[in-house]
Amino acid sequence: GNSVTQMEGPVTLSEEAFLTINCTYTATGYPSLFWYVQYPGEGLQLLLKATKADDKGSNKGFEATYRKETTSFHLEKGSVQVSDSAVYFCALKDGRDNQFYFGTGTSLTVIP
């Protein structure tokens, strides 16, 4: 079956630190992979996506590379800001049934 596993949070970093949030997946087909972000008091919004192996998604300084060999889609940012404090969700979409599978979310707090 399909599933997504994210690193447990919460994660607390100082401003300008390097961020990695691990995400691994299990899929029976060839899924697309997504990172969603939920800022405090707001709804979920798409951060970035990758639709095939070796694709790199990027947005707002965040990057993630679709690694088929390690079934991973780790989120990285070189220098986090206080405004990046949010909950981050990794997800996959199985194109055969249009169903989405979400990780449990990782809370990030960036302190000045």
Place this chain on the structure above:
Amino acid sequence: GAGVSQSPSNKVTEKGKDVELRCDPISGHTALYWYRQSLGQGLEFLIYFQGNSAPDKSGLPSDRFSAERTGGSVSTLTIQRTQQEDSAVYLCASSLAGGYSYEQYFGPGTRLTVT
């Protein structure tokens, strides 16, 4: 363009009452999803619609929960005889179907409080 809208944004109800939550997806999106998010928790999948039919109802927590979608557009999630454990934010999302690369677009959610 208009995004996914949900109403009401907040609902307070007494235990045992029925509630209806509404979702208006993005025009042209044939796939529609309902999730539940309890305080500090992740997303709990409830139900998925493709057009007006629901191929996957596996996430509905009990027979008190039901959902329908009409005209391939608006969807309502109904919770009968609400319980305190139903208190949560209910999220709706829509997506273009027929392609594995299409992402979901989420609504702002309905915060349900059962007293």
